[in-house]
Amino acid sequence: MAENAIFGFTCLGISVTMQCPLQCRHCITESGPEVSRQMTEDEALHYIRTAHHAINHISFTGGEPLLDQKRLLHLIEAAKAEGYVVSVMTSGHWASHHSHAHEILNRLKTAGLDMLGVSLDRYHLDFIDVSRCRNIAEACEKLEIPIAVRVIAKPDDNFADEVKELLAHTKAKVHAHFPVKLGRAEELEMSSFRHSKMPTDKCETVTALDIEPGGNIYACCGPGPYMKKGNPLILGNALSENLFDILQEALSNPFMKVINTLGPKGLLDALQANGFGYLVPIRESYTDTCQLCLDICNNTQAISALQTIFENPEVQRTQNAMQFAKMVGEFLEIRRFRQVSDCQDADKLADKLEKCPAD
Numbered sequence: 001m002a003e004n005a006i007f008g009f010t011c012l013g014i015s016v017t018m019q020c021p022l023q024c025r026h027c028i029t030e031s032g033p034e035v036s037r038q039m040t041e042d043e044a045l046h047y048i049r050t051a052h053h054a055i056n057h058i059s060f061t062g063g064e065p066l067l068d069q070k071r072l073l074h075l076i077e078a079a080k081a082e083g084y085v086v087s088v089m090t091s092g093h094w095a096s097h098h099s100h101a102h103e104i105l106n107r108l109k110t111a112g113l114d115m116l117g118v119s120l121d122r123y124h125l126d127f128i129d130v131s132r133c134r135n136i137a138e139a140c141e142k143l144e145i146p147i148a149v150r151v152i153a154k155p156d157d158n159f160a161d162e163v164k165e166l167l168a169h170t171k172a173k174v175h176a177h178f179p180v181k182l183g184r185a186e187e188l189e190m191s192s193f194r195h196s197k198m199p200t201d202k203c204e205t206v207t208a209l210d211i212e213p214g215g216n217i218y219a220c221c222g223p224g225p226y227m228k229k230g231n232p233l234i235l236g237n238a239l240s241e242n243l244f245d246i247l248q249e250a251l252s253n254p255f256m257k258v259i260n261t262l263g264p265k266g267l268l269d270a271l272q273a274n275g276f277g278y279l280v281p282i283r284e285s286y287t288d289t290c291q292l293c294l295d296i297c298n299n300t301q302a303i304s305a306l307q308t309i310f311e312n313p314e315v316q317r318t319q320n321a322m323q324f325a326k327m328v329g330e331f332l333e334i335r336r337f338r339q340v341s342d343c344q345d346a347d348k349l350a351d352k353l354e355k356c357p358a359d
Helices: 041-050 069-081 098-111 131-143 159-166 183-187 243-250 254-262 264-273 289-297 300-310 313-335 337-343 346-355
Strands: 011-015 057-061 085-090 115-119 147-152 173-177 208-211 216-218 234-237
Touching (some): 041 069, 057 069, 069 098, 115 131, 147 159, 159 173, 234 243, 254 264, 254 313, 264 300, 289 300, 300 313
Parallel strands (some): 011 057, 011 208, 085 115, 115 147, 147 173
Antiparallel strands (some): 208 216, 216 234
């Protein structure tokens, strides 16, 4: 492993399709029924095989990966055969009846599925009702499939608590997040977002990588399409370059290390401490951490200045020490991940989905 490595990734998301039967108002990827971008089975298999030994966990996402169940089953089988922990993120639109949910999930588990993620929030309720998520959670309970439910809600919304109550009779884990003002969510009313003078959050998804149809691979899920040329979080193209090599190089990416340990604010602090703060205009307020991250990482002058700063050996040593302090525990978990999967520890497995690419 590279000397300046960040030690490991949480997962590799493979967005097998950007199509979705739903067209939610908060969707970052702007997925919908009319969106046609998707991977062929051969393309997805190429990523599964070439990422081998560089990453432990693959998450099939989209869009809605269950639109093509036959393809998804083949991909799960292939990923399991390569030794990955395998998860799927879904809207759950297909679970109209409990028996139907059980039948589909049984197929997925037989193919090798280790855990399931479901998106459910008020935006999804424009198209489906909560009973579908309940059907899935109850079927997962019977089949012993760890499940996590991701809820996106505005600051004054207690929908996540309602979902917890709905699923209290199951072992489903519920993770609550705020909307990100990208994609279709750009049109949401401003009260939908959490506002702050300056976001200071550490980014827990910058090591949850995502590949879109066509091979572009990003250092986080969701905001990838809004990254401009030169953004250091665009890691490469897995069709024109070797994916294993891309992943190995990304292990030493200083921007990812700073964002993961200090958040995008850490990049801004580095610029300001070295006299380059003027390169990044400061907003009056931010709706999310991604705004600050894109403001910096899409700014070619700021990136050039940071690259010079990060070449300093002392800066590199400091980054590595901070990254080690934050990630050593997670790294040890990754080494034990297969054992966790084998013993079907639902709580630990489902918690992993909090950092995986969403549908």
